[in-house]
Amino acid sequence: MNTASKFLSLFVWAALVFWVAASAVPAAAATYQVDPAHAYILFRVKHLDIGYSYGRFDGPDGVIEWDAAAPEKSRIEISVQATNVDTDNEKRDQHLRSADFFHVDQHQAIAFESTAVKPTGDDTFEVAGNLTLLGKTRPVTVNVRQTGAGKDPWGKTRIGFETTFTIQRSDWGMNFMLNGVSDAVDVTVSVEGIRQ
Numbered sequence: 001m002n003t004a005s006k007f008l009s010l011f012v013w014a015a016l017v018f019w020v021a022a023s024a025v026p027a028a029a030a031t032y033q034v035d036p037a038h039a040y041i042l043f044r045v046k047h048l049d050i051g052y053s054y055g056r057f058d059g060p061d062g063v064i065e066w067d068a069a070a071p072e073k074s075r076i077e078i079s080v081q082a083t084n085v086d087t088d089n090e091k092r093d094q095h096l097r098s099a100d101f102f103h104v105d106q107h108q109a110i111a112f113e114s115t116a117v118k119p120t121g122d123d124t125f126e127v128a129g130n131l132t133l134l135g136k137t138r139p140v141t142v143n144v145r146q147t148g149a150g151k152d153p154w155g156k157t158r159i160g161f162e163t164t165f166t167i168q169r170s171d172w173g174m175n176f177m178l179n180g181v182s183d184a185v186d187v188t189v190s191v192e193g194i195r196q
Contacts, residue, residue, distance in 0.1 A: 029067035029074060032159055032193025036060060039191040041080055046182035053181075055087035055096075057110070064193045066159060071119050076127060076161075078189065079111035100176040107135045115139075127163070133172040140167065147190070157195035164188045 039060040044052045062078035082102040087093055097104045114129035123146040131140045147160040168183045169175075 029065045030157075031196045032064040032066060033196055034060060034062040034064065034078065035158070035192045035194050040188070041078075042188040042190075044186045046184070048180055049182070053087065055085060057082070058084040058086055060189075060191065062191070062193075064159065064161070064191075066193075071117050071125060074114075074117045076114040076117070076129070077112070078191065079109055081108055082110050083108060101174060103134060107133070112140075131167070131172075134174060136172045138171055140165065152194075158192050159195070160190070160192045162188070162190040 036059050039062075041057040041060050042054065043056070044054045047053045057080040060078060060080045062076070064077075065075040067073040081104075083097055083104045085093055085096050085102060087096065096102055099105070102110075109132065111132045112129055113132075114127050116128040118126045118128075120126050120143070125144045125146070126141060127144045128139065128141045130137045142163045142165040144161050144163040147162050149159040150157070152158050164186065166184050166186050169185050170178065170183050
């Protein structure tokens with residue numbers, strides 16, 4: 001074998017070894033920025049134990065670090081400003097922003113930060129984390145479903161998740177009018193993230 005052939009063989013072997021080594025390295029988690037225009041935090045409470053009142057928080061923000069190959073390595077952070085509460089009734093919204101409820105003068109942020117992600121199915125996950133409300137942080141565990149993933153018309157990669165869960169507002173010290181507005185609050189969070 002001449003010198004050129006030996007060099008070519010060594011080059012091919014080196015390239016093959018590099019390719020195999022690179023293939024063995026697991027892909028890192030992708031970072032997705034929550035898209036506020038396609039993110040929703042909705043809630044409902046029982047009024048006078050008769051009917052439900054509904055509301056939402058506008059402008060959620062957050063980051064999703066998602067490892068599709070190893071979801072347990074993923075991380076989720078979602079937050080919203082309590083002052084952005086909207087129940088389609090300005091008088092009620094002002095009351096909700098007061099010290100009776102969200103006390104936005106002292107506690108503006110509502111935030112969730114995951115501490116563990118556990119797959120429970122092909123596109124379902126149990127997500128444990130800490131929910132901060134009224135300056136108090138308490139653990140919660142929610143069931144999350146991946147609603148989709150793919151390219152948008154502008155070539156950006158998106159991923160979507162949704163969860164519905166129930167909290168007791170008194171656990172965070174929101175005790176006003178428990179006889180008229182239920183302690184149990186049903187919360188739905190539905191978000192799209194854009195890959196960075």
